[in-house]
Amino acid sequence: QQQVKQSPQSLIVQKGGISIINCAYENTAFDYFPWYQQFPGKGPALLIAIRPDVSEKKEGRFTISFNKSAKQFSLHIMDSQPGDSATYFCAASGAGGYNKLIFGAGTRLAVHP
């Protein structure tokens, strides 16, 4: 029940295309859903996050879509660029203010010029 399932494992997109990464969760007590971007040898960097009372959040080229009834959320990267090539992790955190993050397995994105 604490798992977050992420797909696909890897993704290849052409420059200018849309990258879509999906995640699903079981625990309805989760109240915060962030996405992190990680480059090789670096720590994860917070990209964008959403709470379950909102169905969509957009920041620049990055959009989170959230479907509370289906217990699914996704990251859309518009106009994908080679510099977006990285590993992306979805995560979920439970209520209570403890900020314990449960991570998905990650998606390795490659954007080809």
Added chain:
Amino acid sequence: DAGVTQSPTHLIKTRGQQVTLRCSPKSGHDTVSWYQQALGQGPQFIFQYYEEEERQRGNFPDRFSGHQFPNYSSELNVNALLLGDSALYLCASSLAGTGQSTEAFFGQGTRLTVV
């Protein structure tokens, strides 16, 4: 404003030894969480410190212990190192929420290699 800083960046230890990793949280943050990230996997929660006490713990053995200091910085200690402890150890800082999760920011990690 300095972000989350971790030291050292790389470390090589021999099986059976002990290791201490350090973390300074982002300015204004009072909560430190530690994660282990094996190669090609997502980070796994080890434990969290708030008000100098361990507040939550993941599924890790007692060989993993920690400490938080009055200035909110934290240490992760691992005893009796195993080859399987080789991983990237990440520190995340956040501000304790009042019943709601808040943003967590990660350091660059410490790459631990056990030989």
